[in-house]
Amino acid sequence: MSTKLDQLSSWLKERKITEVECLISDLTGIARGKISPTNKFLDEKGMRLPESVLLQTVTGDYVEDDIYYDLLDEADIDMFCRPDENAVFLVPWAIEPTAMVIHDTFDKQGNPIELSPRNILKNVLKLYADKGWKPIVAPEMEFYLTKRNSDPDFPLVAPMGRSGRPEVGRQSFSIDAANEFDPLFEDVYDWCEIQGLDLDTLIHEDGPAQMEINFRHGEALHLADQITVFKRTMREAALKHDVAATFMAKPITDQPGSAMHIHQSVVDIKTGKNLFSNPDGSMSELFMLHIGGLQKYIPELLPLFAPNVNSFRRFLPDTSAPVNVEWGEENRTVGLRVPEATPQNRRVENRLAGADANPYLVLAASLLCGYMGMVGDFKPSAPVKGRAYERRNLRLPITIEHALERMEACKDAEKFLGEKFMRGYVAVKRAEHENYKRVISSWEREFLLLSV
Template identity: 90%
Template sequence: MTTKLDQLTSWLKERKITEVECLISDLTGIARGKIAPTNKFLDEKGMRLPESVLLQTVTGDYVDDDIYYELLDEADIDMFCRPDENAVFVVPWAIEPTAMVIHDTFDKQGNPIELSPRNVLKKVLKMYSDKGWQPIVAPEMEFYLTKRCADPDFPLEAPVGRSGRPEVGRQSFSIDAANEFDPLFEDVYDWCEAQDLDLDTLIHEDGPAQMEINFRHGDALHLADQITVFKRTMREAALKHDVAVTFMAKPITDQPGSAMHIHQSVVDIKTGKNLFSNADGTMSELFMHHIGGLQKFIPELLPLFAPNVNSFRRFLPDTSAPVNVEWGEENRTVGLRVPEAGPQNRRVENRLAGADANPYLVLAASLLCGFIGMAEGIKPSAPVKGRGYERRNLRLPVTIESALERMEACKEGEKYLGERFMRAYVAVKRAEHENFKRVISSWEREFLLLSV
């Protein structure tokens, strides 16, 4: 009988893979793990990592000791990481034949680690499957190409394209502006094809050298894995072509931010029917409740959608990003857009998540909010017709501090995601913010240094 490990072994040997990058995602979305020769990887059938990896901040620091030892074993024990044979990708930019294998994490009793972002998403997907439902998602990733710059005090600038000139102004949907970086994107598409990533279209977005890659709709876990791999792929392609790529939510002053728009729907597992549509093609009650859940709980779990202090710069006035959880049909000025589509393709587009969000956690959060709405019959507000930016109801927290306070008080989050995960995530984000507050910004030096 052929086992899943046998299949993985055959996959690696067929491609003459000599090195394996074994990785997991931490809470911030950073890939952490080990690199091993293929023989050692197959002998050990996985890897071990300290549990503490899941309490690291984006700077590599850790949360305060009192919280750390409440959440983790005082002996700083290992967790056991097992490869997922459905999350194996070639590394086409590597010199030696290399594979990237995403792992799941377990304790020594074989229980899934609660703080693992991938396990959090799997927990939410099980809630759906227990109801006989399957969510379908299609993410859209926005990002900027910039000049490479080693000094973080310098503002980012648009890179020089094939014409020898940097882009100026806003070239939304311009084919020629996107073609300025054809050599880079040829590599991206070749590498993504080699990795079997389900890319759909490339779009030039509003900002200078701001792009968007759309993924085809599919399984949420598989697409979260693909986004993780895609981010690494984009960074490698940018390095090869002597530019940089950033998924920061708001990298450039007075330019549009970068989002991760999430199209989501729910189908019946047995029939494949879209549960968001009635037999006559109209919007179903479950669809209304799904939107109601998104409206009620996105503000409560906003740090999963906007994880960094920079994320909240997207929500400032006149930034072209939605600032509330209003909903409307074919309306891009609200947080929850319902695109024009046939009954089987009816979906809601969550436009609030930043491109900097952890893909596992943001998909888990977006699907969880909708799930609670469906399970508890939460009714949405009336849809918005016309411009929605100025709507004062259903607005979001405006700072990371206030958002973390709301998340900390969210009982539904504890109920569905677990108290340990909620405490750990809030603690990591608070530690990051304390680190941020110690840094003196260029604004302070420019306007306060000689004036106050």
């Protein structure tokens, strides 16, 4: 540990870093932590945070007292956060030389905190490692650029680009539409290069000023860290250019939602060979079982893929999002697409997760579903040819209430994720939904105010 801290200390000193943003991810994906002068950060070798931040909702509230005190120490004790020297990133938009360092969380006995999203992903990756397997993932992040909006009662609208006009209509894959925001994306690419983020391509998606950034394939924990950093980076670059960037799953009515597509495969640790392909290049039995596990368990763990009430608006009829866990080759209407690829690059693309999902938890959930299929002998359904949106089999829960009930009852996943995490996550999402139900919407004022 001291050697690793010495390496981190040298890294910070070589770059003349004066401040360190020490952060962890809570269950919603919000970065929480402390900002520390570099000398203090190095002296303390980490930080302490109240364990309760892991049961904080997106609104800043906490779960009900009976669950809170059942899952946490009544004294509201601290957890110990240790820096990961492999998760250190520069902060290019900061005025002073600043780094952000992602931390792992432990109790005072040195045990990993069970509610920590990063620890949950590490636990899932260990399941694979114990089998001699290693998952490879490649996330694709969709998001919208919007005009700055200070009043939540007003709908989001597309911002003006270089032409001085807001985008209208559908401009899928338009180079000119993406070029409207060239100055912004030049900063994004410059900053991401400084941070060492493995970005691949920029694509204009279906919605007005809706974009997609693809990441190069790699190790799941490192890419979860990168997504966490990228979302902060994208928001900061947007603010610099007087627009906003949102990763809400469905930010604009009657426009496509934003997804986090996850390409995933599994290789043999010793040989590096893709376990999803047979020696003759055909699909392997393990590949079929992996898809079978995704089909069986995604509906049971949907709140990890669709964590907010807004997430379920992406699954409404007549949207471009898949609404079931059907699978098919080169088919974008199914939830589980198998892209055309060489045998070594064979993978499945999970198209169901929203861009609003916690990157640690959604990668953990997607990989765990596939793992449970591989060790549980779950055969997939027949692949779908043609349009799959209207297919009624293998459909997803349609409300977050129903989804939370199914997750709560999923004992197979609880064995791997832990009872404490399952109870804590469901409690946080229920507390958020109770908060949501107290808000009177503009729809109610528009159609009910003077009519009922």
